[in-house]
Amino acid sequence: MNLFGIIGRSTINFLEVVGRISIFTYKAVLSCALPPYYFKIFLKQIVEIGYYSLPVVGLTTLFSGMVLALQSHTGFTRFSAEGAVATVVALSLTRELGPVLAGLMVSGRIGASIAAEISTMRVTEQIDALKTLATDPFKYLIAPRIVASILCLPALVLVGDLIGIYGGYLVGVHKLGFNSTTYLDQTTIYLQPIDIISGLVKAAVFGFLIALMGCYHGYHSGRGAQGVGSATTNAVVSSSILILITNYILTELFFV
């Protein structure tokens, strides 16, 4: 095939994927908005996505807060700005690290699990069985996961921010010798509501992307074990990349 042929084929394939994702997103959003609503499945997803992700997100943000305090202290001592450590830890976590790290961790845990579950249902004809029993798979499988993920991610990020700031506090006070009251004052003094709100909005968007990618790749998976494996990998990779791209766009919208 000549060069133009290759470019043309790649462009058509790309547009086909974009079109398929757009239609899927439209149907998924519509399913979230319109009844019937499956509250029992929604609550189950809240527990699965929110409660069971808490240890992973907590540990990630705890150690990130601790490392951030250590690293910023090492850097700031070079130009006598050690006093900014607490502020940098708080701002970095609430604005960037909290949502991005939580998003990536939940993407690995939940995005993969959603894709594996839905693709297995596809392979074993359970999705077709739902249709034959007058149940729309978008409303029954996809909408509860998307709504639960949108709601759980901000809650996880909020808890993660607190744990991360506490990690920074532990290192700052017990290792670097900061005064406890001064550290806490420095943490809150420059922190504004927009810092926290922007992080929570990012988290909600990331939650949507994680569940959407998990559902999309699961729903359109190939046949057999290989199809399930590919769906899982694609869900994690695509949601992680989308999180990083969207994070930049949202940061520019909020702060530039």
Next chain:
Amino acid sequence: MSDSRETPRLRVTDLTKSFGNKMILHNVSFQLAKGSSLVIIGGSGSGKSVLIKCISGLYALDQGQIEVDGKVLTSRRNRIDAMPQRNFGFMFQNAALFDSLNILENVAFGAKHVLKMNHKAARDLALEKLSLLGISRRMGNLYPSDISTGLRKVIALARTLTINPQIILFDEPTTGLDPLMSKKIDELILQCIRRESLTAVTITHDMSSAMRLGDKIAMLYKGTLIWSGKPDKLFKTDNALVKQFANGYLDGPFAFTNSP
């Protein structure tokens, strides 16, 4: 393919379906009276599964028409309207039970979502259907992964019956079962068809099962119905393709296909 002069319960006319450039079904037509049972036989890749998925509305038709009791179901876009309006039941080849639900919840699913029953009524109906098929109440708490393939098919049959269908479609109901279990599943299917005067379309390549279940048998070959008749005529037919397939001869005009 109906003996009755009254309006057939199910009429399929000129059903055609392709995937990409590959034609899977070509002008398939048949009709079935109330309470009759048609078995469609054919080799792998002959289009059997696609045919009943088109009838059930899981696949859109490229061309053709499906009627139930004289009412045309195919819409302008050739996709059939919602399943409950048509009172169709579908039993899948691998049972397709919901992994996340226990047996009782699986069977009650249709009652809740199709018949819109409340939790208790759906549960009572599910227990009744399970009991009719000889499944004890205590098995209701088990999950699909806890039970054998044969039992999963019985549960799938119970789930299908719970929505009180008029027409029931069976996708290879005895595939993967030992001869005794196959016979038991066939017996249960026959009992249900007779007790509830169901119209049934079964696809299979298990000849013993076909002979037990069918009032009539039809053979699909490369997407076209090439023969139909009473079961006792199957082995006496002059059609070389049907004769070869029914008897399981390797030599003959039957072209084996590798397509899915």
